Amino acid sequence: MGTRTEPVGDGAGLTTGAVARRLGVAPTTLRSWDQRYGIGPAAHVGGKHRRWREPDIAVLARMCALTSTGLPPAEAARIARTSATTERADRTPSPAGRPGAAPEGGRRRGGGTGLQLADVRQECRGLARAALRLDADSVDDLLASAIADHGLVTAWNEVIVPTLMAVGRKWESVGERYIEVEHLLSWHVSSALRRTHAAPSPVRAGPPVLLACVPGEGHTLPLEALAAALMERDLPVRMFGAALPFEALDGAVRRMGPAAVVLWAQSRTTASRPLAQHVAGMRWGVRGARRAPLVLTAGPGWAGPHVPGTVRPLGLEEALVVLGSIR
Template identity: 60%
Template sequence: METFNDLSASLAEASITTGGVARRLGVSPTTVRSWERRYGIGPTGHEAGRHRRWSPGDVAVLEAMCRLTARGVPPAEAARLALEGVAPTARKGAGPEPREPGGSRALPLGTVRPECRGLGRAAVRLDAPSVERMLNRAVDDLGLVTAWDEVMMPALRAVGRKWLAEGERYVEVEHLLSWHVSGALRRITSCTDPAVPTAPVLLACMPTELHSLPLEAVAAGLSGRGVPFRMFGPAVPAEALTEAVRRIGPSAVLVWSQSRTTADVRLAQFAAATAWGPRGARARPAVLLAGPGWAGTGRIAGTVRPKTLADGLAVLSSLAMS
């Protein structure tokens, strides 16, 4: 017959510590403790002076809290719904919350889609599993262009603004979010040969430009359209860029510049003038100058400046298929 001590031991085995809960949810123990302190989501039956032990029912409430915040529900409302065991109604068409709760840790997102707001919350708490799930779901449900324009980019910009305002404090958030955005883009990118032989598109950053995520978004979009590409990524030396043009004979070259300090007008001119092919049949690529770094540099002959990802993909697809 089971004694009282045996029953107590079995209950202890069935419950887990705060650290164990955090590992299971993919969040930090600090986040779990802050939810308990702010919203009253704590272990039932906790005795003062003893370590907190979370029962399966307590963990289920926390899991519901994570699911709700991942959908963009504000934490206080998510906590109330999780404690009541009530799932929110579908939020399609619902307007975004006018204010981001969470105090000084909240990202300055402004008016954004609920998917972006949920992504920002997960990124701030370094909840990598939720960040990955939300990014993949955004791409699958919304399509690449909308997911990039309305979910990924607003979150990345907000992290950048927070990083500038807070100093080094938010660097880890930026790195985690960038890494998972790259993973979501690479998940839908392939380099398979097209059914009809087509000159590839060459994708490269300026020689001193290290921000290559926008190029990865372009690569994913071209892949979905069956347009071949060659990705050279960040900080491509000038000589390497022009040599690649001569060797590949691309249908177009897209060069990315994030800031005015990395935009090199002379290199753009040289790339637009670089020719390949046998004498008498020489050809030059169309050059697309993408990114905010090119603003204010004036018009450069032989180049095009797409304003959005959709614009760039439309131009590149048209050039590749012509």
């Protein structure tokens, strides 16, 4: 498609896979855009391997932004190529040494559909773009790559959480317009976390860690991340998910005798100090050798005065350290 072949060193550009992760587009989509619309790299290595330079990636980013608004790919490609040509002309010095003037009226940047992401990993931007397009396959691929490349804890803290927060800010600022983006992203994050421990592995003997959202609390993703990280470490886990009623929590603790109980509360309206104190005061076993669980009050809902008899970890890593220390 008019692509020239020239020798390019390894440091002269990015591979198709790297660009796909950066922009939140499946590699097959990039190849299709190259074949169908001529949106491809300016150079190949040895006539075969693609290497994308920053001007090539800028055209791709523009096309991604346009298609995310619903514009047909063919039209988006035409506009992206035209914009790139115009921008290069604008940067070309005039005979007097001044940059060329911008077209009358200027050009509008994206139509306000992007997410506000500050100083974050490139993977966040790619994941956000894929979520905005409701591109489920790309979201799955990007989540799997982030976890494989960085490990679950880093992927959660530095890729998944910033993207989820940006999506949440987006739909809160514009009403209900983007709530479907948050739902899709949350679902696929949950699926990705479960896939990290889909393959059975030997689990250490001993009492389990019980994970539950407090009554009335429906935000489970942080607890799912903790469950996945504990299972990666082959620790026995019992995950009870959202809004576990008090009676059910009490019964589960008494039946299982867990080594620890993690109570997640996203909101102060759901965090119950009496509930946490009740669980921290539970005992079982024969007289003289009774045991009690270590209780972790996790989540922003527990901000404020410390609940006596409990530990409040500040984040996923700290929770893992605390729970690892009781083994």
